[in-house]
Every structure is written in structure tokens, then in C-alpha cells.
């Protein structure tokens with residue numbers, strides 16, 4: 152049974168997800184045109200944020216709102232804030248790759264207490280509430296993978312290719328992590344990366360240059376699945392400086408050691 156709060160979040164995420172799903176079908180048709188579907192995608196993104204905003208605002212009018220597409224509401228209760236990425240994995244969406252999600256987190260007194268990540272194409276709904284565990288499609292309780300040896304792990308990362316200093320650092324990190332693991336993956340959706348570490352599909356994840364809405368929804372999911380998450384200095388649960396290293400306790404520690412050793 153979902154709580155009333157989680158129900159509101161799921162309702163918002165699935166409604167926005169249906170809108171994205173419809174637009175995604177259109178994007179697949181637009182792939183052949185020369186101009187490409189970039190403007191169309193940007194509108195799909197904004198539409199999804201508007202749907203999430205309206206749903207959440209209707210249900211909890213006093214909560215603040217922070218969304219990637221620029222929607223902001225200050226809120227009046229001083230305690231609660233929604234942190235929303237209406238389309239995490241925009242580049243995938245634009246290219247007709249079905250790896251993207253609607254991601255919603257609720258912050259209460261500076262702590263993330265509820266999360267929903269929904270991929271409408273795969274129809275995978277990830278939910279978590281503080282103390283209530285992490286779940287896939289309401290049925291499957293999630294638990295991070297149990298591997299202890301880094302050499303056996305599949306690690307996911309993301310490298311934002313916008314020519315910033317953190318990109319080069321990530322490439323150096325990649326050069327050190329790659330030979331130490333069984334496989335490296337890159338999905339292009341940070342919330343999916345964290346959800347899949349929570350589900351034990353990936354054993355670990357690291358990335359820099361992220362925004363709070365990329366990290367906040369997956370952070371709680373991962374913690375509720377028994378995972379550990381920190382920034383590159385090892386400070387637990389960081390979402391505001393854009394750095395993430397995540398995994399089970401053992402793998403997170405080993406990954407962090409490599410990340411720390413790379414300058």
C-alpha cells in the first residue's frame with residue numbers, strides 16, 4: 152500500500168510520463184527530418200514539467216517547487232519542497248533512445264523523504280519513502296547488489312560533454328576505473344543510474360557536474376535499497392555540489408578510493 156503522499160507523486164509522474172510517451176512516439180517519426188526534433192523535445196520537456204507542477208501544486212498547495220525547466224514556487228509552509236526533473240535523459244529522448252524518466256523528490260526540512268522515478272517506455276516505476284524501503288512497480292523490494300570485489304562489477308557513469316573542467320577530471324577517473332572493473336556503462340539519465348544501482352543491475356555509479364534534480368530522487372531510492380552515496384570527498388548523501396559516488400558499502404568505498412586518488 153502506498154501512502155497518500157506517494158500516491159500524489161506517482162499520479163504526477165505517470166501523468167507526465169504518458170505525455171512524454173506520446174511525444175516520444177512523435178520524436179521517433181521526426182528522426183528522419185533534417186532540422187531534427189530539438190524544439191519539439193524542448194516543448195515536450197516543458198509540458199511534462201507543467202503537468203507535474205499542476206498535479207503537485209493541486210495536492211499540496213503550500214509546498215515549494217524547484218524544477219529543471221525553470222518552474223519555481225516559494226511555498227508557504229517553510230518545510231517542504233518538490234525537486235523535479237520532468238525529463239531526465241533529454242539527449243536519449245531526442246535521439247529516440249527509450250532511456251529517460253520523470254523524477255520527483257520531496258524534501259522536508261532539508262532532507263529527502265520521498266522519491267518517484269518513472270520510465271514510461273519501460274513502464275518501470277521506482278518509489279521510496281524514508282524508512283519504507285525502495286520498490287519497483289509496487290511489487291519488488293529493491294536491494295543493492297551484493298558483489299564485494301570491484302573486479303566483478305558493472306559500474307555506470309555519465310560524462311557531461313560540455314567542455315567543463317569536471318569533464319576532463321571524469322575522463323581521467325574513467326581511465327583509472329575502467330581497468331579495475333568488469334564493465335563500464337553510460338545511460339545518459341542520472342536518476343535511472345541511481346535507480347538501477349538500487350535495483351542491483353549496476354553495482355556502482357559515479358558522476359560530477361550534476362544538478363540537484365538529477366541526484367535527489369535517486370538518492371533516497373538508493374539509501375532505502377541499502378546503498379551508500381557520497382560526494383568525491385566522501386561526505387555522505389551530497390546532492391548540492393553535483394558529485395556522486397554510489398554503490399553497496401564495499402563497492403562505494405573502493406570506487407571512492409580510486410576517485411580520490413585521481414587529480
Ligand code: 2AM
Pocket residue numbers: 219236238239240241242308309310311313339340341342358360361362365
Ligand atoms: P538531463 O537529461 O535532464 O539533461 C547524464 O550524464 C546526466 O547529466 C543526465 O541526468 C542529464 O540530465 C544530466 N545533464 C546533462 N547535461 C547537464 C548539465 N549541463 N548540467 C547538469 N546536468 C546535466
Ligand code: CA
Pocket residue numbers: 219236238239240341364365
Ligand atoms: Ca536531468
